[in-house]
Amino acid sequence: EDQVTQSPEALRLQEGESSSLNCSYTVSGLRGLFWYRQDPGKGPEFLFTLYSAGEEKEKERLKATLTKKESFLHITAPKPEDSATYLCAVGNYKLTFGKGTLLTVNP
Amino acid sequence: NAGVTQTPKFRILKIGQSMTLQCAQDMNHNYMYWYRQDPGMGLKLIYYSVGAGITDKGEVPNGYNVSRSTTEDFPLRLELAAPSQTSVYFCASIREGAEGRRVNTEAFFGQGTRLTVV
Numbered sequence: 067e068d069q070v071t072q073s074p075e076a077l078r079l080q081e082g083e084s085s086s087l088n089c090s091y092t093v094s095g096l097r098g099l100f101w102y103r104q105d106p107g108k109g110p111e112f113l114f115t116l117y118s119a120g121e122e123k124e125k126e127r128l129k130a131t132l133t134k135k136e137s138f139l140h141i142t143a144p145k146p147e148d149s150a151t152y153l154c155a156v157g158n159y160k161l162t163f164g165k166g167t168l169l170t171v172n173p
Numbered sequence: 174n175a176g177v178t179q180t181p182k183f184r185i186l187k188i189g190q191s192m193t194l195q196c197a198q199d200m201n202h203n204y205m206y207w208y209r210q211d212p213g214m215g216l217k218l219i220y221y222s223v224g225a226g227i228t229d230k231g232e233v234p235n236g237y238n239v240s241r242s243t244t245e246d247f248p249l250r251l252e253l254a255a256p257s258q259t260s261v262y263f264c265a266s267i268r269e270g271a272e273g274r275r276v277n278t279e280a281f282f283g284q285g286t287r288l289t290v291v
Contacts, residue, residue: 075213100280109177109263109282110216153216159204159223159267160231161280165215 068093068156072164079144079171087139087167089154097158099137101130104151104166113139113152144171175199179264179283186254186290194249194286196264204267205247206231206280207239209260216263222247254290262286 069092079085091099098117102110114123116132123130127148129140139152149171155161180195198205203224208216218231222241236258238250251258264283 102280107285109265109284110280112279112281115279155216160206160218160221161216162218163208163216165213 068162070154070156070162070164072152072154072167074167075165076168077170079141079169081145081171081173082143084140084142084144086141087152087169089137089139089164090135091137091154091156093156096156098156099132100155100157100161101128101137101139102153102155104153110153141169144169146171146173177264177266177281177283179262179286181286182284183287184289186251186288188254188256188290190254191250191252192254192288194251194262194264194288196247196249196283197245198247198264198266198281199245200266200268200281201244202266202268202281203244204269205241206265206267207237207247207249208263208265209233210263210285211260219249219262251288256290258288259290260288262288 071090073088101113104110114130119134121132127142131138151166151168153166155163177198206221207219210216217233219237220239222228225244228239241247263285265280267280
């Protein structure tokens with residue numbers, strides 16, 4: 067059974083203060099690792115897919131990296147509009163989600 | 174494209190009542206899913222479908238039923254609602270794409286249905 071653990075549960079940053087979110091996973095064979103962003107009252111929105119250790123993907127201030135046991139979502143110089151819950155998931159056609167990290171960026 | 178559309182957005186049910194949560198997608202996706210999201214608990218898979226006429230149980234199927242008569246629609250039925258079914262329900266669909274031997278499984282989610290059972 068796939069398992070996903072995200073840390074920290076909540077993170078509060080000042081605008082411009084870079085940091086990283088962690089996603090640790092246990093799977094029988096990694097078919098894909100996914101990052102989603104979820105705003106309050108909305109459905110999750112796809113950010114990245116990573117398939118193999120060493121892979122990296124970037125989008126604006128976000129950069130996702132992958133090792134054999136974990137993934138990091140690096141946030142560089144965050145802005146208040148980056149405030150959201152960030153979800154990590156593993157799987158292929160059936161996704162197993164972590165509980166998420168609630169990120170708050172203060173101006 | 175409207176994407177994934179869920180109705181209703183909010184609903185209050187009394188214990189023992191039944192209802193159907195509607196989900197429709199206009200992207201011709203084969204795979205569709207129902208998740209529930211409880212505070213601090215992440216998304217849990219209820220049921221999924223790999224195509225019209227084919228459905229299967231997820232992690233938390235008890236108290237729910239689904240059907241998939243068309244590619245576009247994937248309704249979720251709650252029979253005999255219980256307070257434990259108070260949650261936010263999300264429908265999702267998957268787009269497949271070939272990238273060499275990889276499969277792009279970006280999931281598109283609806284806006285959710287907030288259900289309260291009292």
